[in-house]
Amino acid sequence: MPTETQNTIAWTTYGAHQLARGIQLPELNKWTWDIPDAGPGLDEVFGDVTGLRVLDLGSGLGRHAALMAALGAQVTAVDSSPTQHERAAARYEATPGLGMECADAADHLRAADPYDLVYSVSGLPFTDPRRLLPALANGIRPGGRLVFSALHTNSDGRGPSSDVAARAEVLRLPGTTEDHTVYMWVLSPSTWEDLLDEHGFVLESVTAIDPPQPDNPVSYRLYTARRPERVPSRPRSSSLPPPNAALAVGVIVAGAEGVLLGRHRRGTWELAGGSVEPAESLAEAAVRELHEETSLLADPGDVQVLGTLLDHEGDVVRLTVPVLVTTWSGRPRQREDAIEAWRFWPLQALPQPLFIPSAQCSTAWKPGLPLDHPPAHFHPCG
Numbered sequence: 001m002p003t004e005t006q007n008t009i010a011w012t013t014y015g016a017h018q019l020a021r022g023i024q025l026p027e028l029n030k031w032t033w034d035i036p037d038a039g040p041g042l043d044e045v046f047g048d049v050t051g052l053r054v055l056d057l058g059s060g061l062g063r064h065a066a067l068m069a070a071l072g073a074q075v076t077a078v079d080s081s082p083t084q085h086e087r088a089a090a091r092y093e094a095t096p097g098l099g100m101e102c103a104d105a106a107d108h109l110r111a112a113d114p115y116d117l118v119y120s121v122s123g124l125p126f127t128d129p130r131r132l133l134p135a136l137a138n139g140i141r142p143g144g145r146l147v148f149s150a151l152h153t154n155s156d157g158r159g160p161s162s163d164v165a166a167r168a169e170v171l172r173l174p175g176t177t178e179d180h181t182v183y184m185w186v187l188s189p190s191t192w193e194d195l196l197d198e199h200g201f202v203l204e205s206v207t208a209i210d211p212p213q214p215d216n217p218v219s220y221r222l223y224t225a226r227r228p229e230r231v232p233s234r235p236r237s238s239s240l241p242p243p244n245a246a247l248a249v250g251v252i253v254a255g256a257e258g259v260l261l262g263r264h265r266r267g268t269w270e271l272a273g274g275s276v277e278p279a280e281s282l283a284e285a286a287v288r289e290l291h292e293e294t295s296l297l298a299d300p301g302d303v304q305v306l307g308t309l310l311d312h313e314g315d316v317v318r319l320t321v322p323v324l325v326t327t328w329s330g331r332p333r334q335r336e337d338a339i340e341a342w343r344f345w346p347l348q349a350l351p352q353p354l355f356i357p358s359a360q361c362s363t364a365w366k367p368g369l370p371l372d373h374p375p376a377h378f379h380p381c382g
Helices: 003-021 042-046 063-070 082-092 105-111 129-139 189-198 282-294 356-365
Strands: 053-057 074-079 098-102 115-121 140-153 167-172 179-184 202-209 219-226 247-255 258-264 272-275 307-313 316-325 339-345 377-380
Touching (some): 003 082, 003 167, 053 105, 063 074, 063 082, 063 098, 074 105, 082 098, 129 140, 189 202, 189 219, 247 282, 247 356, 258 282, 272 282, 282 316, 282 339, 307 356, 356 377
Parallel strands (some): 053 074
Antiparallel strands (some): 140 219, 167 179, 247 258, 247 272, 258 339
16 A cells, blocks of 8 residues: 555544544644744744745645744645644635645646645655645745745654655554654755755755653754745756757747646656647748647647747757747647646746747747756848
8 A cells, every 4th residue: 555545544544543632732823843832933933924825735734834834824734644634624614715635635736726835744754745736836836935844853763864755653642652653854954954955945944842851752843945046957967959941930828827838758847839730831830749748729820939949959950930939829739648637827927947949949939938958140021
């Protein structure tokens, strides 16, 4: 059984036990981390959260989410355990500014609009970071923050690991001696920093959360990270394209929902587009590629050719023509194996990393977009 599934089962058992006991914990009047009266406070970590879209990952009973909502944030509390979600919903369902969802964290992030702030009080390390961090990378808007606490040393004095692998820990049901096994990624600060960097985050600080009792070995670390304002791009792979003189179009489909991008199986996000076939005009090539890749239908007469981009990849000269489509019919869907999914993204929260020619086409269209890519010579039409 997958470790994350076992975690959900254990926390569901925990929630059912607490529901049966009927114990109501008091509301939080101040922010608490994993050890009572240890660690920085809410203002020190988060500052003013008024009006921010905030996600609480592994929200449990929902007390932290309720406190955050009371300060003026628009909070979504997500937990994968049905009984933990049931406890929170029964207590906070009518709380202004607070919504609750029972869902896998990565699944929620892939479907939701990007958040200004994502935080987790001990919940994040119960999910494989190699699965969760890619979803967080695009689930947080550029410039947004990720704040989470993570176990550093357990009650047996066992410290963190540099191996990105889950290990067994003990979850005891309150008021009993009954223990359940859960699995956590208990990682060293340098390992967390490497993982965050790998997925496009900048680690800003690591704060120790230690107990006041000198004989208590339990220790946590509080990590604060930020997604940079600028969206990076990278090649699909380290292999150079074969030498050729092919002409390609990059199709910018732009509307009220944003700009249409597809996730390539090699990890880059990119515009629809491709090579121009013999006897085709640029507009006809754009319409054909758009339909072949996304099923959207457009008229060549509605296509605006923006100009030409000239750059190089190794010794290969590359000519890309960005074209703009603002009128079409249908909804985008996957039609080719190379692209796993199509989605409209708001311009202020584009996903990362972009395919280099797609980033170049986008800045040719909107020069003010905060996209990093190799320079290209742009020759606008007219």
